[in-house]
Structure formats: C-alpha cells, structure tokens
Amino acid sequence: xxxxxxxxxxxxxxxxxxxxxxxxxxxxxxxxxxxxxxxxxxxxxxxxxxxxxxxxxxxxxxxxxxxxxxxxxxxxxxxxxxxxxxxxxxxxxxxxxxxxxxxxxxxxxxxxxxxxxxxxxxxxxxxxxxxxxxxxxxxxxxxxxxxxxxxxxxxxxxxxxxxxxxxxxxxxxxxxxxxxxxxxxxxxxxxxxxxxxxxxxxxxxxxxxxxxxxxxxxxxxxxxxxxxxxxxxxxxxxxxxxxxxxxxxxxxxxxxxxxxxxxxxxxxxxxxxxxxxxxxxxxxxxxxxxxxxxxxxxxxxxxxxxxxxxxxxxxxxxxxxxxxxxxxxxxxxxxxxxxxxxxxxxxxxxxxxxxxxxxxxxxxxxxxxxxxxxxxxxxxxxxxxxxxxxxxxxxxxxxxxxxxxxxxxxxxxxxxxxxxxxxxxxxxxxxxxxxxxxxxxx
Amino acid sequence: xxxxxxxxxxxxxxxxxxxxxxxxxxxxxxxxxxxxxxxxxxxxxxxxxxxxxxxxxxxxxxxxxxxxxxxxxxxxxxxxxxxxxxxxxxxxxxxxxxxxxxxxxxxxxxxxxxxxxxxxxxxxxxxxxxxxxxxxxxxxxxxxxxxxxxxxxxxxxxxxxxxxxxxxxxxxxxxxxxxxxxxxxxxxxxxxxxxxxxxxxxxxxxxxxxxxxxxxxxxxxxxxxxxxxxxxxxxxxxxxxxxxxxxxxxxxxxxxxxxxxxxxxxxxxxxxxxxxxxxxxxxxxxxxxxxxxxxxxxxxxxxxxxxxxxxxxxxxxxxxxxxxxxxxxxxxxxxxxxxxxxxxxxxxxxxxxxxxxxxxxxxxxxxxxxxxxxxxxxxxxxxxxxxxxxxxxxxxxxxxxxxxxxxxxxxxxxxxxxxxxxxxxxxxxxxxxxxxxxxxxx
Numbered sequence: 001x002x003x004x005x006x007x008x009x010x011x012x013x014x015x016x017x018x019x020x021x022x023x024x025x026x027x028x029x030x031x032x033x034x035x036x037x038x039x040x041x042x043x044x045x046x047x048x049x050x051x052x053x054x055x056x057x058x059x060x061x062x063x064x065x066x067x068x069x070x071x072x073x074x075x076x077x078x079x080x081x082x083x084x085x086x087x088x089x090x091x092x093x094x095x096x097x098x099x100x101x102x103x104x105x106x107x108x109x110x111x112x113x114x115x116x117x118x119x120x121x122x123x124x125x126x127x128x129x130x131x132x133x134x135x136x137x138x139x140x141x142x143x144x145x146x147x148x149x150x151x152x153x154x155x156x157x158x159x160x161x162x163x164x165x166x167x168x169x170x171x172x173x174x175x176x177x178x179x180x181x182x183x184x185x186x187x188x189x190x191x192x193x194x195x196x197x198x199x200x201x202x203x204x205x206x207x208x209x210x211x212x213x214x215x216x217x218x219x220x221x222x223x224x225x226x227x228x229x230x231x232x233x234x235x236x237x238x239x240x241x242x243x244x245x246x247x248x249x250x251x252x253x254x255x256x257x258x259x260x261x262x263x264x265x266x267x268x269x270x271x272x273x274x275x276x277x278x279x280x281x282x283x284x285x286x287x288x289x290x291x292x293x294x295x296x297x298x299x300x301x302x303x304x305x306x307x308x309x310x311x312x313x314x315x316x317x318x319x320x321x322x323x324x325x326x327x328x329x330x331x332x333x334x335x336x337x338x339x340x341x342x343x344x345x346x347x348x349x350x351x352x353x354x355x356x357x358x359x360x361x362x363x364x365x366x367x368x369x370x371x372x373x374x375x376x377x378x379x380x381x382x383x384x385x386x387x388x389x390x391x392x393x394x395x396x397x398x399x400x401x402x403x404x405x406x407x408x409x410x411x412x413x414x415x416x417x418x419x420x421x422x423x424x425x426x427x428x429x430x431x432x433x434x435x436x437x438x439x440x441x442x
Numbered sequence: 443x444x445x446x447x448x449x450x451x452x453x454x455x456x457x458x459x460x461x462x463x464x465x466x467x468x469x470x471x472x473x474x475x476x477x478x479x480x481x482x483x484x485x486x487x488x489x490x491x492x493x494x495x496x497x498x499x500x501x502x503x504x505x506x507x508x509x510x511x512x513x514x515x516x517x518x519x520x521x522x523x524x525x526x527x528x529x530x531x532x533x534x535x536x537x538x539x540x541x542x543x544x545x546x547x548x549x550x551x552x553x554x555x556x557x558x559x560x561x562x563x564x565x566x567x568x569x570x571x572x573x574x575x576x577x578x579x580x581x582x583x584x585x586x587x588x589x590x591x592x593x594x595x596x597x598x599x600x601x602x603x604x605x606x607x608x609x610x611x612x613x614x615x616x617x618x619x620x621x622x623x624x625x626x627x628x629x630x631x632x633x634x635x636x637x638x639x640x641x642x643x644x645x646x647x648x649x650x651x652x653x654x655x656x657x658x659x660x661x662x663x664x665x666x667x668x669x670x671x672x673x674x675x676x677x678x679x680x681x682x683x684x685x686x687x688x689x690x691x692x693x694x695x696x697x698x699x700x701x702x703x704x705x706x707x708x709x710x711x712x713x714x715x716x717x718x719x720x721x722x723x724x725x726x727x728x729x730x731x732x733x734x735x736x737x738x739x740x741x742x743x744x745x746x747x748x749x750x751x752x753x754x755x756x757x758x759x760x761x762x763x764x765x766x767x768x769x770x771x772x773x774x775x776x777x778x779x780x781x782x783x784x785x786x787x788x789x790x791x792x793x794x795x796x797x798x799x800x801x802x803x804x805x806x807x808x809x810x811x812x813x814x815x816x817x818x819x820x821x822x823x824x825x826x827x828x829x830x831x832x833x834x835x836x837x838x839x840x841x842x843x844x845x846x847x848x849x850x851x852x853x854x855x856x857x858x859x860x861x862x863x864x865x866x867x868x869x870x871x872x873x874x875x876x877x878x879x880x881x882x883x884x
Contacts, residue, residue, distance in 0.1 A: 067649065068631035070630050072629060081557050083526060104861075109585065114522070142550075181462045184514075187514060409534055
C-alpha cells in the first residue's frame, strides 16, 4: 500500500477555516523552512511514500465576482511557491518522496524539464511531478498564458509531455558524462543530442541542460477526473490521484482507468491508483467526534464556496440555496462536470455526521463514504475495504486539521496499519521514488 | 566593505576547465544539497554578505556553430536551476544572504514576484535578485520567449520592474494579515488590492499571491555594462556588479554610475557598487604561483572561447588568430560592446603572469589589474586601493578554483581583511540583506 500526504504552502491547506484550529501551526508556519523540515521529518519517521504539494496560480474570484472572500478566509491566498520548499524538506530527510504540482500552462517545457531534473538530482531520485493544466481564469488576468478550453489544454499538454520526455530520456546517453581529466572531456558531445521538436504548440531544439538524474523522468502524478483528463492520465501518468465516492463505485472507476491504460498500450498494473481522501483520526470514538465538532465550528462555508465557485467557474451566489444541483450543473465549466456530478445529495461531502452541500452546510443522516473518519481501527478497516473492493493501490491522505491531523496520521493511523501488516515499517534504503512504487527494477 | 562570493550550479563555475583541479568537488557536488549546504556554512562562518548564483538558459552554440565544445568542457552545461539550491542553502544557515539570477525574458512578472516573495519568506529576508534580461539565441530555440534586440529587452524589463514592484510594495498593506480567529478573518480584504497594470508588454491585475515578506522587494542586483544596461541599473538596482579593468578607470565608471543614479532621482549613495573579480589566494607567493601554474595547465582555451563567442554572439572560429580585436568588435552584438572594449591587449585577462586573449592564451609580461592574485596581504592591499581609488563598496569575488579557491577566500583572505579592520567579524543578528547593505533603517 502506498501513502501520500497532501499539503499546500498556504495557511489552511484544503480545509478552509482550519487555520483557526487551536495550536495549528500552519497559519504562520507555511512560510518557514523549519516548519516544512519538521513535517518532512515526521512523515519520514512514519515511512510515508511522499509528501504531495498542491498549488495554484491566481486567486479565486468567481464567487460574488470578487477575491474578497478568498482573501478573508485564506483560500490558497496567501500561498507561496512549493518548489523551494521541496528542496529544503529534502535536505531534512533522506528517504521521503515529494510530489510537486507544476502547470503545463504557465511554464515552458524546456524550463519544466530543467527544474525537475534539478529536483531529481538534489533529492537523489525522490521527486514526482503532479501534472496540472490549470484552470483559473484569474491566472490569465495575471499574464499567465491564454485561457484555453479544457480539452485543448489537454491536447497541448500531450505535446508538452512529448517534449519534456524527450529532454529527460533521449537527449543525454547514460555515461555521456565521462569526467575525463587527462583527456579534458567533461561530457562526450557525441553522446548528447538535440531533440529538434517542432510541433503545433512547441518548438524546442535541445539539448537538455542537465545531465541524467537518478530517475531521469520524475514520477508522473496526475489527477484527471474528466474523460479527457483520464485519457491523458492513461497515456502518461504513473500515479493517479482519484477522488471517488465509495469503494463500490470506485471499483468501476479504477476498472475503467485500468482499461484505458491498457488501451493506451501500457500494462494496466503500471499505474498506481490512489484514493484522495480527507482523514480525521481520533484516539477513540469520543475524540473523533470532538474533532469533527471542532471542524464543524471552524470551517468557513463561505470560503469553501469561494473555492468551489473557482473550481467550477460558476458564481453560486447568483443562485438561491434551494436551487437543484442539476440546474447549476448545466452552467458549469466542462472541466468540473465530474466534480459537479459528485454533488448530488447522496454524494456530497460529509464529516462525522454533518454533510456539507454545495451552497450551505446542513445536517444529514449518516457518515460520508468519501471520508476516513473515526478511530485508527475504524479507518484501517475502511482502508482495507477500499484496497479490496476498489482495487486502489493506496491513498493520498488529506489531514484535517493540517498540523494536528498530520500528527494523528503518523502517530495513530500508520502504527495501526503497520500492526496489521498493511504498511511498511522501514524504507528500502537508496531506492528512488519510482522504485518505491514499482519495485527495484523500475 | 561588502563581499559576495560568485558561483553557478554547474561543474566549473566561471573558470572553464577548473573541474579538473585535483580535489575539486564542484564537478560532482554541484547537484548535491550537501555540497551547497557546506559551502553556505563556510561562507557564513566567514561573515560573507551573500552567495551570488549566476545562471543561464540554453547552451553556448555560437562557436563553430555547435554546442559540442561547450558540452565537452562543461561550459555552463550541465547546469541545474539555482532556485531550489538557495532554499536548501538557506536552511543550512541563519545569516548568509543569497542573490539569485532570474531572467525577465523567460518568466512572467507575476511568477517572478511570487517566487521572490517565497524566497524572502523562507530565508527571512536574506534574498537578492540578480536581474538579467538574457542574451542567448539558443534559449529562443528552446521556446523561451522571442529574441529581442538588447535595448528593447531593457525597455521591456523597465515595465517588468514596474509590475513586480507594484505586486511587492502596493498590493498588500502592512498588517493586512490579521489572523483574527474569533472574527474568522485571516486577511482583511480591504487592505489587499489589485494592481491593474496594463502596459505595452504586460497585463497583470493582481492581487499579489503572497503576504508581505520581511524585505517585500528582494535586494535588486544588476550587472549592466552597456549604456542601456547602466541606465536600467541607475533606475532600479541597489547593488551593481561591475567588471572594471583597474582602480583608475574604475573610478570613472563608478563616478558615471553614481551620476546616472542621481540623474534618475535617487541618492547616489543608495547604490552599492561591487567590483566583480576573480581571486586566487596563495598561502605565500610560491603557493600563489603554484596555483597560477595549475590554472594555466587546467584551463580549457577552447571552452573559454565557446563561452565568449556565446556572450558576444560572434563565431571567432571564423577569424584567424591574429585578427585585430577592433575588426571583430564591429561584428559584436550591441550587448557586449562593453565587454569587447575590455579585450584590447592592454586589458585582456591575466592571472599570475599569464595573459589570456580572446582567441588563444599567450604569454604576457605583467600581472593583470583585473585579478586579485597573490598572498592575502597583497590582495588586501589591492582591495584597499580599489576601495579608495575606484570608490567601490566591495567585491563580488569569483573563486578560482571553485572549491579550493572558495576555501582560500574564507581561510586566508578574509582573516587578513578582518585583521586590518576592513571587514566584519560578526553579522548584526536578525538583519535583512538590505539592512546589511544600507543599515538598520533600510
């Protein structure tokens, strides 16, 4: 089983309002090297596969046509660039992997290839790239590329992948760097070549600016929920981060994904599917309930709404609270139809026994299938069920709250998984992140 | 007096061929976090102001119309991205500053502003930005922006500075971040504003994605040798890195610079002028001579030529060795006229008693005025002369060789400067890099 832990370099990763949790260090710590070093060390002590950094460019400004709500509730603003953070966290650790979100829309492939080769060298092969095509119109308003339609963004991203893979995999031979002191040759130029890419979107001659790094290509992560996104993932991704409602419907999604991977000419087992899920672990049932109650008190529904409206590119403030979800869906951007489909009353987002709907939170009858909530034993049971029924290979865990919840994953949940023999108790020393996912020959 | 030490994340910073120096660790260490952490700690122990990272994008391919020579001699290829390295080096230190080269041609200003705010937060105010407009056609061949004429690049860079300064200085008020737990306000939106920049080159709405960092604006470094470059520097730069032939002609250059700064409406003392110079320190005269002889043996004239040809955008291989420099100059790119002027026989590059000319190395009669060469005492004398005669505020020291030479600066030269009372023996704790240059009120 593979475990990633999700974060962002922002005061309140994922759970809007949780910067207010008593003792939570993220609200000030997110911009401190010591904070990130401490988190990395803690995850490494728990043998977690990788720390996953989400990121955005721009600001959520769809809700009420303004970024005021996002700013007030620290909805990914302020947020700093995760790339330098990764290097510092790598210095604090020797085995923990890192996956960093980096957009094909805002950076040229030549730069992308150089950056990930740099990170792969510096981490000695512990880096993954979460490939995103980016969706905020607000980024375009800030001069970051033109706003492309969702499917077109993926067409462009396909070509982008061709370019970066050519730079990583074909530009420098193994052994091109000879360091021949007597012959005065650092690199044998006959073993380095241009890539001469000329496509619809990109012209890149090469050669790559970096010598081959331990993994050459970073482990390729992707979270593609839409049809076109899944086609992209089937073609390129090695680790796929899915957000599925329950193990039964998850089994369908994962099955479809593996078929798509096979259709793309790849071994369906060459892709690791991770269920992305929030986790709230209690020392016992009462503690879990106390944490859920705290979350209910602290979360910022309006901030959450600002985030969702940004995701969907729909201003929900324009709709009365009792508007049927289907009516809103028809206005949604193509990219979030998958997400919108998840917003029917049966599938909405629930923690403890509180269900959160798209426009306002309201009471509901039962636990959420999407959430890993309860004691370590209860959560471990649920995770076993996911692994068996849905055929996932692991989880991308979103701790709630960001600081204490991360501690609970390390101190309560992982020891339980280890007791059951479900999770490693030590790293294989010297392995790359790809070898961690796919074995020593990868 | 201010001392920076110059480096690049490449096997053989600045001195082509020096990766071959016995015991030099840069050829393999340049891609290792431990290597950079050790260098940073060593410079911090010596109370150096800042570690300065040069960088390029693309490959030197003008000489003989090929990048083969650059690849063979490791002329800034391979080279990794310095940005992640800075974060790791910051984690290994508490006081050392960092200046990192970042191009206005290859990155959008919104991204640039976010990255430097990130680095300023993570280093707690120890970051400087070496502003470059970039010059390699090869980068354009790799999809990095269009190739602009030198002066046009600076016009664009002027507008770029407007945008990033607005994001850093005017988008978030001091105290905008209130972290009001009870009122559920992380940031007061009324104290954050768009910048609404619409110019000839850029459209950027804002707001800035980061809360104000200790320095807000990184210390602005620039190396502008050309007329247009100096006009840009006079308008924007706080630390200017010059490469002048000797203290006498340096006095003219620095005087002209300060007058330009005054003409731009700024206090001429609000700019620190640093002489960029190679340093080769011997424990005694014989040791210095031994090092010069080693350098003479190890340097790669053809690699150096490949670099110069890239700088000048002229293929010198097309000219016979005895072509008068003036004849070549007329073919040179506008950007390097200043550099080319330095290539008359009287001003060429000399170490010990060997002078290196543009097309081939040859013997010469006397020491180079541009080089700090000899014992620590001799070099300190020379530095005193620079400070007095040329009115510079310090130096950007380029160690030769990259590893041992850096050690010699820390172990031999700086102690001598400290004995003379010319250089600090401790940092003022908690100061930002700007305060180090301009005092506690900066």
